[in-house]
Amino acid sequence: MFPPAPNPPIAPTPAKFGEKDLIRKSASSITPASPRQTEVAKLIDVSKCIGCKACQAACLEWNNLHEEIGTFNGSYTNPPDLTPASLTLMRFTEWVNPETDTLEWLIRKDGCMHCEDPGCLKACPAPGAIVQYSNGIVDFVHENCIGCGYCIKGCPFNIPRISKVDNKAYKCTLCSDRIAVGQWPACAKACPTQAIVFGTKDEMKNWADGRIKDLKSRGYQNAGLYDPPGVGGTHVMYVLQHANTPQIYAGLPKDPTISPVVEIWKGVTKYVGFAVIGIAAAAGVLHHLVAGPNRVSEEDEENAEKLTGSDRT
Amino acid sequence: MTNSWTDIKNTDLVVIMGGNAAEAHPCGFKWVTEAKATRGAKLVVVDPRYTRSAAVADYYAPIRQGSDIAFLNGVINYCIQNDKVQWEYVKAFTNAAYLVKDGFGYQDGLFTGYDESKRDYNRTTWDYQIGPDGYAMVDETLQNPRCVWNLLKAHVALYTPDMVSRITGTPKDKFLKVCEMIGECASPTKTMTSMYALGWTQHSKGSQNIRTMAMLQLILGNIGVRGGGMNALRGHSNIQGLTDLGLMSNLIPGYLTLPTEREPDFPTYMASRGFKPLRPNQMSYWQNYKKFFVSFQKMMWGPAATAENNFAFEYLPKLDVPAYDVLRAFELMKQGKMNAYICQGFNPLQAFPNKAKLAEALGKLKLLVIMDPLETETARFWENHGIYNPAEPAKIQTEVIQLPTTCFAEDEGALVSSGRWLQWHWPAGSPPGEAKTDVWIMAQIHLRLKELYRKEGGAFPDALLNLQWNYKDPHEPSPEELAKEMNGYVVSDVVDPNDPTKKLLEAGKQVAGFGALRDDGSTACGCWIYSGCYTEAGNLMARRDNSDPGETGAYAKWAFSWPANRRIIYNRASADINGKPWDETRKLLWWDGARWTGYDVPDIAPTAKPQDVGPFIMNPEGVSRLFARGMMRDGPFPVHYEPFESPVANVIAPKVRGNPVARVFKDDFAQFAEVASPDFPYAATSYRLTEHFHYWTKNNHVNSVLQPEFFVEISEELAKEKGIAQGGWARVWSKRGSVFAKVYVTKRIRPMLVDGKTVHIVGIPIHWGFVGAARKGFPANQLTPFVGDANIETPEYKAFCVNIEPTTGPVA
Numbered sequence A: 001m002f003p004p005a006p007n008p009p010i011a012p013t014p015a016k017f018g019e020k021d022l023i024r025k026s027a028s029s030i031t032p033a034s035p036r037q038t039e040v041a042k043l044i045d046v047s048k049c050i051g052c053k054a055c056q057a058a059c060l061e062w063n064n065l066h067e068e069i070g071t072f073n074g075s076y077t078n079p080p081d082l083t084p085a086s087l088t089l090m091r092f093t094e095w096v097n098p099e100t101d102t103l104e105w106l107i108r109k110d111g112c113m114h115c116e117d118p119g120c121l122k123a124c125p126a127p128g129a130i131v132q133y134s135n136g137i138v139d140f141v142h143e144n145c146i147g148c149g150y151c152i153k154g155c156p157f158n159i160p161r162i163s164k165v166d167n168k169a170y171k172c173t174l175c176s177d178r179i180a181v182g183q184w185p186a187c188a189k190a191c192p193t194q195a196i197v198f199g200t201k202d203e204m205k206n207w208a209d210g211r212i213k214d215l216k217s218r219g220y221q222n223a224g225l226y227d228p229p230g231v232g233g234t235h236v237m238y239v240l241q242h243a244n245t246p247q248i249y250a251g252l253p254k255d256p257t258i259s260p261v262v263e264i265w266k267g268v269t270k271y272v273g274f275a276v277i278g279i280a281a282a283a284g285v286l287h288h289l290v291a292g293p294n295r296v297s298e299e300d301e302e303n304a305e306k307l308t309g310s311d312r313t
Numbered sequence B: 001m002t003n004s005w006t007d008i009k010n011t012d013l014v015v016i017m018g019g020n021a022a023e024a025h026p027c028g029f030k031w032v033t034e035a036k037a038t039r040g041a042k043l044v045v046v047d048p049r050y051t052r053s054a055a056v057a058d059y060y061a062p063i064r065q066g067s068d069i070a071f072l073n074g075v076i077n078y079c080i081q082n083d084k085v086q087w088e089y090v091k092a093f094t095n096a097a098y099l100v101k102d103g104f105g106y107q108d109g110l111f112t113g114y115d116e117s118k119r120d121y122n123r124t125t126w127d128y129q130i131g132p133d134g135y136a137m138v139d140e141t142l143q144n145p146r147c148v149w150n151l152l153k154a155h156v157a158l159y160t161p162d163m164v165s166r167i168t169g170t171p172k173d174k175f176l177k178v179c180e181m182i183g184e185c186a187s188p189t190k191t192m193t194s195m196y197a198l199g200w201t202q203h204s205k206g207s208q209n210i211r212t213m214a215m216l217q218l219i220l221g222n223i224g225v226r227g228g229g230m231n232a233l234r235g236h237s238n239i240q241g242l243t244d245l246g247l248m249s250n251l252i253p254g255y256l257t258l259p260t261e262r263e264p265d266f267p268t269y270m271a272s273r274g275f276k277p278l279r280p281n282q283m284s285y286w287q288n289y290k291k292f293f294v295s296f297q298k299m300m301w302g303p304a305a306t307a308e309n310n311f312a313f314e315y316l317p318k319l320d321v322p323a324y325d326v327l328r329a330f331e332l333m334k335q336g337k338m339n340a341y342i343c344q345g346f347n348p349l350q351a352f353p354n355k356a357k358l359a360e361a362l363g364k365l366k367l368l369v370i371m372d373p374l375e376t377e378t379a380r381f382w383e384n385h386g387i388y389n390p391a392e393p394a395k396i397q398t399e400v401i402q403l404p405t406t407c408f409a410e411d412e413g414a415l416v417s418s419g420r421w422l423q424w425h426w427p428a429g430s431p432p433g434e435a436k437t438d439v440w441i442m443a444q445i446h447l448r449l450k451e452l453y454r455k456e457g458g459a460f461p462d463a464l465l466n467l468q469w470n471y472k473d474p475h476e477p478s479p480e481e482l483a484k485e486m487n488g489y490v491v492s493d494v495v496d497p498n499d500p501t502k503k504l505l506e507a508g509k510q511v512a513g514f515g516a517l518r519d520d521g522s523t524a525c526g527c528w529i530y531s532g533c534y535t536e537a538g539n540l541m542a543r544r545d546n547s548d549p550g551e552t553g554a555y556a557k558w559a560f561s562w563p564a565n566r567r568i569i570y571n572r573a574s575a576d577i578n579g580k581p582w583d584e585t586r587k588l589l590w591w592d593g594a595r596w597t598g599y600d601v602p603d604i605a606p607t608a609k610p611q612d613v614g615p616f617i618m619n620p621e622g623v624s625r626l627f628a629r630g631m632m633r634d635g636p637f638p639v640h641y642e643p644f645e646s647p648v649a650n651v652i653a654p655k656v657r658g659n660p661v662a663r664v665f666k667d668d669f670a671q672f673a674e675v676a677s678p679d680f681p682y683a684a685t686s687y688r689l690t691e692h693f694h695y696w697t698k699n700n701h702v703n704s705v706l707q708p709e710f711f712v713e714i715s716e717e718l719a720k721e722k723g724i725a726q727g728g729w730a731r732v733w734s735k736r737g738s739v740f741a742k743v744y745v746t747k748r749i750r751p752m753l754v755d756g757k758t759v760h761i762v763g764i765p766i767h768w769g770f771v772g773a774a775r776k777g778f779p780a781n782q783l784t785p786f787v788g789d790a791n792i793e794t795p796e797y798k799a800f801c802v803n804i805e806p807t808t809g810p811v812a
Helices: A054-062 A119-123 A150-154 A186-190 A201-217 A260-272 A279-290 A298-308 B006-010 B030-039 B068-081 B087-093 B148-156 B161-168 B172-186 B206-219 B239-244 B266-271 B285-304 B310-315 B326-334 B355-362 B438-456 B479-487 B701-706 B716-722
Strands: A022-025 A040-045 A089-097 A102-110 A130-133 A138-140 A196-200 A224-226 A236-240 B013-017 B042-047 B059-062 B192-196 B230-232 B340-344 B367-372 B399-404 B413-416 B421-425 B494-496 B499-505 B589-591 B596-598 B682-687 B711-715 B729-733 B738-746 B752-754 B757-759 B761-765 B800-806
Touching (some): A040 A201, A054 A089, A054 A186, A119 A260, A150 A260, A196 A201, A201 A224, A201 A236, B059 B172, B068 B148, B239 B413, B266 B310, B711 B729
Parallel strands (some): B192 B230
Antiparallel strands (some): A224 A236, B494 B499, B711 B761, B729 B800, B752 B757
């Protein structure tokens, strides 16, 4: 058993990280904090997950989010997609293993992967709307968000969602407020089977090794860790039974990378300098480059998918 | 549970059959993932559907609902044929060697003594041969053709892999793979745990489903050992506690029984409760019955229960029928014979079968009292909710009184877990509005009734007027006061017969355990099995020390486990006949040459010699029973019976309909679909989803988000045959009712080949109704049949027949 999540402290606890620990800030030049804090990670062991959705409930409760009561849509995935309120979502896939002709019910907890090289942050034209702490957490600062939706296009995992209420982008914060005071993310704390555990990135990789050995001993020859190098690795990682085909887990991209358009744009900003262009112009140029409206339509999503080159379906 | 949740980490093989632990018990399931991750344990799931448990299983085998006994008898047959038997255990700790009366026999689905007109057996031949010494006769060589082992061998021989596959629809190769995995656990150093729940109980032969697995576990030597056991996963928080305290209408706390009409006086009542040992040296612990019973009477009636009046035996009601179970209660309501109903923490309009019948019955009541923290359908049965509840309020005269109660998080007391742990808890919040504790409400009713009897008299006021009520605040007895009563206390001093100056027991003190209880009225105890939970040492249920010497998973200082803080019952069986643990790496108790020692509280006396005293102390034999004698109404060995509604006739006994001794009320029989009815061709089953808790959490917004709307599950094959679209609407109906549902077309359900015929399965989750935050929907009990298990009347929710057609959505 992984050492269980600690119980909350009773005395007020100062935050372990904050503004001084930033290594990236959208549309801003900052001096990255140095030295970095120990990198953290959340490990989601899909092979231990029973799809109970305690993580989803805990996320709604801890973050005080109000999701609508929807309808049944032919799956246990409820709501059917991430929303500005549902920052995490259990995605259920019925998959027949072509090698054994047996059914597997793959249940993957979807949400922000907290990329080491965050496409959302790089695409974001609003100064300080997206930040990355030296421990690896990528966080949205809503008061700076302009609701343009570029973070969605920049994200190789299609995670952020724009709220129709306040026109700002929302995604999982990795419970940065909890982690700052030594707690695990709410989802990890609520998970009954330790399918979600939390610690330093090294601890998580070590723990994953043991899990992968166990899975291989049970015949899952392709069991492995999902920590995609195309985005510099992630601070949310998966243990997958079939790591060679992550796409079968509700379209987890096989080799996610940041859209080349975003990378080019990043180059442009370096060259011209954001400060002189101003937010409006920057937004305009990027808008032109991706040729899509601010409101994210289905067509837009498709374009984004093409741009990011992911093979999700 | 014979074992505990935490003990599951010690197992080598988890068999989930007759339940869906990952779905319905996600928190406890952590011990399965722990066993898998740290011990390399395997998980096998046998279920009609590929469930959430199956999603994390090492092996899944499908089975047609209602055919578990055929499957398990087949596994027993496999183990016998392939020598997958823990012989030392079977010979020493079961009744394999016992000789059965010559008159006993079995043929064509029926045992000796069947009376069709009574739907009951004369069970006199279902017993051992008794020798001239008064003890049961045994043949330790197992050669005698009348010994239990040989009778069992012959009884299960029919259940060959081919026959099992023909009845259950489980492909033969999958059945054999499961047999092979289970068979490995016959080794003394390999154990299997059985985790089951309502998937086994909710059948007309539910008790026998469980019994068959218990027999298999005995043959494998897996009872009383770490990582083994028969582990019933209880469906409600504290339903174990309710069961212990007399959930069943024929029980009084601690599994003592109410007298029947044929036992009008105390000597007659006790005559059949002597429990004389059936083998030499055996403890036959129920020999202490009188001590527990008299102590219960003293707790109830205090000074009014005296030796002269047989400890107020007269005050107890005498049953005229075997039990007033819920099915009978609603039948009586419908007949107009039951006029008032107090419904405490119970939503029968959703929870019992055949909603139309229930609604009709409730409408005939004069008074319905609801005690509940939540709004329930039962409280609103009279309200018109269109197709969801087509009641006509103008025609219903029932007076309904709703008394809001506190919920578990707002009061104090002990909750008893599946693992028999009494865990004390404290309130986390204050009750809202006018909500009161159940205890306060009951106290008010009691005090006012008492006052009415005092003023006006009545037919027999003594039982009520003399009821002991010594609480600091008579209007609200405190949880501690009630817990102390349950533990038991000394009423009057007991002195040492050898030394009159020495007090063995001192009046007013809490007893240390049930071993101190007496049958002379000097002790009082509300529930003998709980004795030891609140002693002079304080409230042991409130203990929170999670130390675990030897990392056995026992956690002996955490809360209190009944009986006697024992964590694994029958634990003496964890060691061989000489007291040496079967498995050194997983030892629990052992004989050190002078006494029993180890990590748990021994079942048997600490100095009882291992060769003398058997581990199954509650049985007069001292051993466990592969042959149940006359203890079960439907047979000493389990037989495959089809559900009352079945898509096929019973292959092994075509003339037998359902369980031949299950009680069926006349009108209900008419409401069953015929066997293999073309009008109701599909095998339906109902179940819980992890996102909801029964009918409570649909009142909660978050749970309703996670699973918002009623649906049914069918295979891609059936969907294609019927032209039903994924996520589309369908109408599902049985002979008792009709529902509209969204449809989940899933690969997790497959048609099965049963006796050469394709059988389609329709899965129906139970959680929706016309009250709450979630979308209005239909409860599964609109469809289910009004029949229960032959022994304890648990309704047959898991196997019945329906039809289905595509439709447009309901017009509310």
